[in-house]
Amino acid sequence: MSKQKYKYVCQQCSYEASRWLGKCPECGAWNSLVEETIEKKTVAGIQKNGGVRPEPLAQIKPLGVERLDLGMAEFNRVLGGGLVPGTVVLLAGDPGIGKSTLLLQSASYAAQKLNKVFYISGEESAQQIKMRAARVGLDNSNLWLWSETDLDAIEAEIRESLPSLVIVDSIQTIYSAELNSGPGSVSQIREGTTRLLNLAKTLNIPVIIVGHVTKDGMIAGPRVLEHMVDTVLYFEGERHYQYRILRAIKNRFGSTFELGVFEMKNEGLTEVTNPSQxxxxxxxxxxxxxxxxxxxxxxxxxxxxxxxxxxxxxxxxxxxxxxxxxxxxxxxxxxxxxxxxxxxxxxxxxxxxxxxxxxxxxxxxxxxxxxxxxxxxxxxxxxxxxxxxxxxxxxxxxxxxxxxxxxxxxxxxxxxxxxxxxxxxxxxxxxxxxxxxxxxxxxxxxxxxx
The missing domain is CATH 3.30.230.10 (Ribosomal Protein S5; domain 2)
Structure with missing residues (x-):
């Protein structure tokens, strides 16, 4: 029986070391290296391209894509006109700023036009989400709520049910039993995002994942998380103000200079169509x-x-x-x-x-x-x-x-x-x-x- 090997991974920049260090040599963060098991895994899902040859740009046919309307013109504006099928969107923001409320309202609207929408939460139970939905006046039979953190179960259910939209709140709570590290670690975040990305591309299902932020306002976890997804959105605003700002930091299907303005009320988030006024x-x-x-x-x-x-x-x-x-x-x-x-x-x-x-x-x-x-x-x-x-x-x-x-x-x-x-x-x-x-x-x- 071979001896188990370990490595130490920085939770801020994913730097790897053979022994524990008090300070990360790469990003300078203190006490950020966590012990993880070295696993030899085969990379699944990689196949040859079937003989596809390079093509001139002028001869490639454009891909006609109908964007998914999320029911809020401000949200659609920041996304570039709506949600593109097969895309993966990362939404980040401070705790309590209204990320879950925004996504729940958008999911409910999308469920009115689509066959089935999954809202998967690793932080709240289905009953808690139901209470918030009742507070903002949402009730839709095509919106499916699921409190789950097991990545394998989530992947199996998505492949079987084939929903039209998947929302995961949040990526830091999702874990895979194949990895020995705990939820929220670099390995778990990378593994969860990779498999959700693979599901989105192979099944042509748009996926929105919520990411935590650090005390500095940056997305928690490795920087590679932002490089993997198609769109990165920040939901900003002071908790003591009623206005919320949605910005696109990265968008492969639209401009990154657009801005969405919302107002937080008792009945949820409402659009501000005239922000200047x-x-x-x-x-x-x-x-x-x-x-x-x-x-x-x-x-x-x-x-x-x-x-x-x-x-x-x-x-x-x-x-x-x-x-x-x-x-x-x-x-x-x-x-x-x-x-x-x-x-x-x-x-x-x-x-x-x-x-x-x-x-x-x-x-x-x-x-x-x-x-x-x-x-x-x-x-x-x-x-x-x-x-x-x-x-x-x-x-x-x-x-x-x-x-x-x-x-x-x-x-x-x-x-x-x-x-x-x-x-x-x-x-x-x-x-x-x-x-x-x-x-x-x-x-x-x-x-x-x-």
Missing amino acids: AFLAERPLFSPGSVVAACMEGSRPLLVEIQALVSQSSFGQPRRMTTGTDNNRVNLIMAVLEKRVGLNLNFQDAYVNIVGGIKILEPALDLSIALAIASSLKNTPCLSGLAVMGEIGLTGEIRGVPYVYKRLQEAKKLGFKCCLLPAGNVEEKVSGLELLEVKTVREAIDAALA
Whole structure:
């Protein structure tokens, strides 16, 4: 009888070592190496391609695919128009953010049009899922609930029942008895994802799996998990805010720049068809430090409120805090305001916030952040009905931004009267909207705080 061999695998980056180490040499994580048994397994399912030869791109026939409607236009938008048959989607997000509710609502809608939909949960019992379904008003006989964690049983049932859609919540709870490591380990996550991927491709069944996130907001488990699936979605939002944001980080069948906005209510998640109006609903008028920014998320224009508070620092080193945008970018903008405009911010605390819990990293947000800081410092409100867009360079110049016409149309639709934008960055005039074109940050401050 041969002696059993072991290896130590990092649960963060899947680095393998022959002995236990306190710190992973690859990713630097502490106490992340877990002992696993070395198993010699034959790779199943790999066959020769049957004599298929390389073909010229022009001679390959396009594949006509009808996407699956999940009942929510915002969800379909992020997926690229719907769910492609045979695709594997990874949905990640913080605990309690609403991932299970979103998928349960989508599964119930899809079950109305499809033969059978499987909702497999390794974290809740079928009775618990039924309670949540009753709370949001869902009751569908084609939606099958199953509380199971055994990967072999799940695979056998899918092959026998052939459902039209499979949802697994979550991949960290699924395990295979063939592996000695526990659920959630690198080996179990890789094995579970590989077999679900094989099922999706061979049976042409779309599969959505839920993934946990770490305290840093990254998907838990090895990075290879994101490379294996076709689409990676992040469900974001502050638990104390009612709005939720769905983003595509990877999408083989659509754009990764799309954004879906939802609102959490007692009856579940509802779509926000006009996010700009929702984000500006409680905006204070004629308030110093408040500026409306016209930004883009994918193909969707958004108007969001930027708030800044500048006050005298009580410490030797002033504080710089941001919520919803890049802190380093704000520091850069403040440096430009000091050097190029002459604003004294050396001994001022500065706090910048994007209202509504949304996160935006677009460079076109620069000018609105600068105006909000200047407005708070001078205690002077900006012009009434003003929307702002523009990127700031280190020399104080205002650079052009793309999709100006879409931004202007969104501003006009919400009743704004004028827009501050980079000089010469006007693709087409919009009737009823006054355009204030500026070349430098100093010109922008003089125009907006007049």
